[in-house]
Amino acid sequence: MVVSPQWLIPKEQPMAVGIVGYGACIPKHRIKVEEIAKVWGADAPSYKKGLQLREKSVPAPDQDVITLSVEAARNAVMRAGDNFDPASIGAIYIGSESHPYAVKPSGTVVGEALGVGPDVHVADFEFACKAGSEGMFVAANLVKAGAIEYGLAIGADTSQGAPGDALEYSASAGAAAYIMGAKKLVATIDHTFSFTTDTPDFWRREYEHYPQHAGRFTGEPAYFKHTMGATKGILDQTGAKPGDFDFAVFHQPNGKFPMRVGKMLGFKREQIETGWLVPTLGNTYSGASPLGLTAVLDVAKPGNKIMMCSYGSGSGSDSFILTVKDRITEVQNKAVTTRSLLDDNPIYLEYGAYAKFRHKILKAD
């Protein structure tokens, strides 16, 4: 064993960084798998069984990534505490694959709406479904580096699924927002790990309205390889074991994948279920694993350990290990809970209204 000279040992522990406030936003509208299957003459029971998904959220005509982000961020600000001043946020990162503009940032609008800036660093991120966790990764690490006091990270999407495509049954809308900092934490981010390769399983070319995907190739060599890689990587680096965690959240493009990868890695259904929103939420893409984490934080107790692992096509996964702090109990009810957003008073749409909401049919001029 090599003994370090006394002067090499840092005097202070590295600064603990983590989540100061978090919030969610889920649209009110829903459409059931049966309603979509009916239109396309498809077999609803096999879609429901295959995807383990019953319905999905649908953004209203006046909801987009910016409005969903503002609402989620306002909930995060509320949980950050009465004395939290949004003007102290030094960075805003919004991850999405449905930014309303191809050129013009979403983050600037969100910043103005929250009263952040102009002394703020803003960037819109894109990495298919991983863009939200990317924002979390960067914001937390900038705080750790001492470059900013607080950083706002948002994963939000109003995902696109082409009419009749398998994606249409799952592509949904929602947002999760996290304020990262080093003080008054509700959870520390203890470790992060990323696993990335060039694996083209899902893409949307410029000027195209709907994404394309490589069918079953999106499974084993894409989702499973990367979520397994990122989770095994973080477990190896920290020496943690699946059994050490109270909760685990995996990216959830459908109901089946997160449960299956969890099982493959040695996690139990009970660890995953709390953050497993997809059966009634659908796939919120960049919002998916961040929203799952909000649902976990809503019920977590001080001392709980949480594993979160995102997945973005193309492909990569970010994994996080979090520890819940005492302050969590003060903030859980300071804003609407994710379960309540998901379960309370949904408005069910028929396919016609859904098609209008999603601009699949357009009113003549």
Add this chain to the structure above:
Amino acid sequence: MRDVAIIGVGMTNCGELWEQSLRDLFVEAALGAIDDAGVDHIDSMYVGCMSSGLFVGQEHIGPLMADYLGMGPVPATRVESACASGSVALRTGMLEVASGANDIVLVGGVEKMTDVGGDEATYALATAADQELEVYHGITFPGLYAMIARAHMETYGTTLEDLSWVSVKNHRHGALNPKAQFPHEFTLEQVMNSTPVADPLRLLHCSPVSDGAAAVLLCPLDQAKKYTDQPIKILGTGQATSPMALADRKDPAFLDSVQLSAERAYSMADVGPGDIDVAEVHDCFAISEICCIEALGLVERSQAAGAAASGLTAIGGRIPVNTSGGLKAKGHPVGATGIAQIIEIFEQLRGESDARQVQGARLGLAQNMGGSGASSVVHILERIE
């Protein structure tokens, strides 16, 4: 004609082999066969492949495979007869050895099907049906075999349960095969309640889209002992055709080409269906196994539909059929299928099939067909004492 023996075999797994390309698959299988036989050269080679052009945009694969195998400049020929490409290649290679033209001939089959999506794979496969009379009207292969199943139900009273037992039985076999794409058992209920594909066929009545390759090495029987203690003799070969379009057949519920190809192989081998100990037949859909075992004469016509349910065609039954798991469970990389069937029979006759072994198997039959039965090839293999 000289007698011909199989002296070595090689095969990839069947499945969604994302990390391997068309040429990788072929080379893995071919090197396996070359290593197995221990030959230091080959005189020529045949490659069975249905549609590398539509699946991966590559034609002219005879020389490509010879090159990547490191065997150029041997003569290399691609052979195509839809899903029967592999066994037509085998027959061609066998006739080359039998004729005396060459001694050591490599015959492989390969298909890389998962680089395209489901719609494109369905389109590529449908090119094996009659474009003017069938495909033009929207027919796909599940549709054609669904019509055969309907006709069989109408004519012989075959039931959905009969079809489902074929899948249950083949998955039981496939669960014992380490190379199988789906080595899992399914219950009768799971098969009967699986997703409808083309009424009456459901998902678990249909073979999958697969990547895979298989290869065998042939030489004259009288030279075979130089390479292996246990050569397997190709005792008979038979090939036949029927009208491409189902509507042009006398009886859509009966596969004439299968019967005719079998008669030719039995005649050459001088054996009858009652002499066969183990068989691999072309179960691209559950109904086709029923049609094939009756056309091959392996079971009485009246017994064919219920053969899987009664255990007649299971391992341990009177005539075990598709001990590999068949196309259904083992997988169906179309160009490779005919050779993969031969390899299952080869291993059975050598007593190398482990948990799937049919005790004392001496004579084995492999039947492979193209399209909805427009082409069929039967080979009969014999263990040399």
